[in-house]
Amino acid sequence: MPYDVTALRSRLEAIVGPDHVAAGTEANSPLAVDGVVPALSVRPGTQDEVSKVVAACSAAGAAMIPRGGGTAMGIGNRPSRADAVILLDRLDRVVEFDPANLCITVEAGVRLGALQEKIASDGEVLPIDPPDDEKVTMGGLVAANQSGPSRLLYGTARDFVLGMRVVLPDGERVHCGGRTIKNVSGYDMNKLFIKSFGTLGIVTEVTVKLLPAPVMRAGVVGLFPTLSQATAAVTRTLESFLLPEALDLLDPAAMDLLAPRLELGAPGGAHGVAVALAGSRSTVERQARDFETLFRAEGARVVPLPEARTVSAWSSIRNVFGLLPPAPSRVVCKISVPIDKGGAMLGAAGADGKALGLQTAVFAHAGSGVVWAAFVLGGRPSEETVTGLQRSLEALRQRAAAAGGSLVLCEAPPALKARMDAWGAPPPGLSVMKRIKSEYDPRALCSPGRYLGGM
C-alpha cells in the first residue's frame, strides 16, 4: 500500500518531537530487519505516545515493527514490508515496585538487567535468564517469550507475566491480566500477546511476579568422555529428587569455548553437563555433593563451581554464542523437542556442523527439551556452504518435527532466510491463528510477513 513518507514523518514529529524521528535509509542501518531498511524510525517517550504513533502509522497504512533491545530481531522471516521501526528504549520507567507482594510493573523498554538490579536491593529476583540479559528489554522478553537455563525450575516469561498493557494495531490501548498471582477474570489475554513477536500490537508495560532471591548459589560441571555418558547423567538427574535450577548439556565445541572462563582445564573433547544450584545453604551443599557423586558414577571428571564464581560462570554458559564471531556471519537455531530427545538432537547438530567444516557450538537446556545450535559461516560463505547448511537444517528440522518438535531460525543471513522458512511447517491450528491475526490486525501492518504461515 503506498503511503506518503513525508506526511507520516511530520505527523510523527508532531507526536514525539523532531529529535525522536529519523530516516532509516543508511544501507547498513542497524535498524534494518533481515536486510529490509525501514523508511523511518521513531522513538516514542511514553505509552500514550506509542498509542498515537501506532494510530498515525495505521492511518497512513504504514507497516510497523517494534524494537526493544534488538536481541530477538533475528527471529522470523524477512518482513514483507518495514515502513517504520518503533523503538521502545525510551519507555524505561519502573511504574510500580511492590516488594511485599513480590511484583513489579515496568514499561516495555526497561532492560532485564536493570530490573534485576532494582529488585535485588530488596532481595528479590526475576528468574528468567536469556542471553544478553543486560540488553534484553522486558517488552522484548515477553514478545519473544525468552528464556534461559533456569527455565528448568521456573519456566519462561509466560509463567511470570501477571499483566500487561498493549497498544493494538489501530492505536487503542488495552490492559490484560492484573497484578495478582491468580487471575481468571476473562480470557488469559497475556498469553495471546506473549510470543506474538509484535504481530498483534505492541506491548508497552509488563507486570511480572518475582521470587525471593536464594540465600546461596553454587554449581557443578561434569566433563564426560562421551555424549551417551553425559545424557545418562541428565536422565539420572531428572529421575532423582534433586532440584537443580538449571541443567545444561554442552557439546565439546561449547566446552572448548567455555573452558578458560569456567576454569575447567583442558576439556579434551569432553561433553559437559553443568548444573546450577540455588536455595538454602543445606540444600545447595547437599546437592553439590550429590551431583559430584552422580557425575562421577557416570564417568565424569568433576569441577565444582564455588559460590563466588557461580553467577559469572552461568553468565558465560548462557552467553556462550557470544564467544563466537557475531552475526551476520553465523546461523543460530533453536530446536525444541520432548526432553528425552534433546541429547540426540545436540549430537546431530554438532555432527552436521563438523561434516560441513563449520565452526559450530551446541548446547541444550537438557531438562527442558531446548537445544541451541550456532554455525559460523565466515565472511563470505560459498554457495555450496549455504546450500549444505540449509540441507542440514532442513534434516534437523524434519527430525525434530518427527519427535513432535520444531526448529526455528533465530539468526541467519538474508541469503539463508530467502531459501528457508524461519519457523518451518505451520503447526496445527494455523487457521485459528490466521483468524486471530486478521481480527486484530486486518490490514497486516504489524511486523507483516515475519511470523509463521506468512502472517
Add this chain to the structure above:
Amino acid sequence: MARKELVEALRKIVGKTNVLDSLVDMQLYQYDAYLEERRPDAVVFVHSTEEVSGVVKVCNEHGAPFVPRGGGTNLSGGTIPARGGVVLEMIRMNKLLEVDKASLRARVQPGMFNLELGTALAPHGYQYMPDPASQKAATMGGNVAENSGGPHCFKYGVTTNHVMGMTVVLPDGEIAEIGGKAPDTPGYDLCGIFVGSEGTFGICTEVVVRIVRLSEGVKTMLAIYDSIERGSEAVSAIVAAGMVPATLEMMDQLVIQAVEQSIHCGLPLDCATVLIIEVDGLKDDLEEQCKAIADICTTHGAREVRVAKDDAERAMLWAGRRGAFGAVARLAPSYLVCDGTVPRTALPQVLRKVAEVGKKYDLKIPNVFHAGDGNLHPLILFDWRDKEQKIRVMKAGTEILELCVQLGGTISGEHGVGLEKMDAMKLCFSDADIRSQVALKRAVDPKDLANPGKMFPVTAEVACAV
C-alpha cells in the same frame, strides 16, 4: 421440531442410547455448583475426539450452542447451558493415555478426575501439581477450561503453567493438536489462550501435562490464632522473610466449626483462624523451614503451632481443608462463594471489610481461602427459598468483588467468570479491554456456538436467555 432433528442427527454420531432428551434428564443437566439453572435441549455422552468433532459439526449444522461438562463442580455457572443446546458429557473420556517419565509429560483424557490423575501418577513417583479443593470430583477438562488453582498453586503455579499441549475440537468441528510434549511450539500460544477460556473456544479432548517428581520431603503445620488479622499478617510476614512454602491456607472460625462437625480432624473450635502451611522439596532444610515459619507465626501472635507428626496427621489436616466447602453446606441450605483476589498484603484489610459487608446485609460469611495467593473465598450463607435474602446475597457478593478490585485485585482468582461475574468484568476492565477479549472470541468462534452467553457483560439478550 428443530430439536427432534437435532437429537436424531446426534444419535447418528454417537448411537441412540448416548443421547438423552427426556425432561427429567434435561433437568439433571440444568445446573452446576452455581446458583442459576437453564435446561439443555439434549445431552450427549461422548467417547472419543472423533465423536466430539462429529457432535460439534452437527451443532454447527443446526446452529445449536454446545457446552462441554465434566464433573459439574463449576462455581460460576460455566457448565450451565445459558442458551440451551447440547451438553457434551465428557465423563466417559476418562483414561490416562500415557505416562512419559523420560519427557516428564502425561497425556490424559478430559473426563479424568484431577485426584485420579494424582493417584495414578504416584506409584510412578510423579505428581501433577494443580490441586483444586474439588479434585475428587473436578475433571481435568474442567480444570483446563477454568484454569483451576488449588492450595499448591502458591508455589507451583496454576493449570496454565502445567498444560503443555492439548487436542481440541474447534467450534467448527476441526480437530487440532496444539502445543505438545515439546516446548515452545512456534505460533500464537493457542494452548495458553484455551486454558481458562471456559469452554468458549471449543472442547479439549486430550491434555498433555507436565509431571514432576514427588517431593523428597513434605511437612505440614497448623498455626492457630485468636485474631484473624494477626493470622493474615503472618502470611505476608512469611513471604517477606523469603520463604516459599508449598501452601499457605486459612480457615476462619465458622469454617473450622463446620469442618470439625463433619470431618473431626482435631482443629480447635475456640480459635479465630488457622493457617495450614506446608513446605516441601529436598528434605535437608524442611525442619529448618518449619522452625523459621513457626517463629514468624509466633511472633505474629499465633497461640500455638503444630507440626503434623506423620502422613496420617497431614492427611487429616488436608481432609479438613479440602472438605471445607462441603462442610459449610451444613450451616445453611445454600451459599455463594466469592472468588475475589487481592495482593497478599491487602488481606487483613479485605477481611475486615468482608466482615463489615456481612453486617451490613445481615448475612453470615465464613471464610476459607488461599492466603498465600491473596485469593479469598468468602462463603455467603443463605436459604435459596428466601428470595429477598438472595437479593441481599448478590449485592453483598458484588460489593466484595468491588472491594477486591479497589484494593488492587480482581474478580476471580480461580472459579471463572461464567454467568456469575459477567457484569463484574466491568469492574476490572475498560470497554476497550473487553472489546479486545470479545475480538478473540469472534476469531476463534465466529458463530458464537461454544458455550455462548458467558464471560462478558450481559446484554439484554443474554439476560433473557438466563
